[in-house]
Amino acid sequence: MQEYLDEFCYRLNRRFWEEQIPNRLLRICIDHKPVFLKPVVC
Numbered sequence: 913m914q915e916y917l918d919e920f921c922y923r924l925n926r927r928f929w930e931e932q933i934p935n936r937l938l939r940i941c942i943d944h945k946p947v948f949l950k951p952v953v954c
Contacts, residue, residue, distance in 0.1 A: 926933070 929936075
């Protein structure tokens, strides 16, 4: 039940700018600095 309510709240909060999501995501990807991870040593 909690997952259903979480999904409902998520969609309800974003219903007015749903069409802007792809543009926002693209803008964030362009503006964000790259993240470099340290190599894993076993």
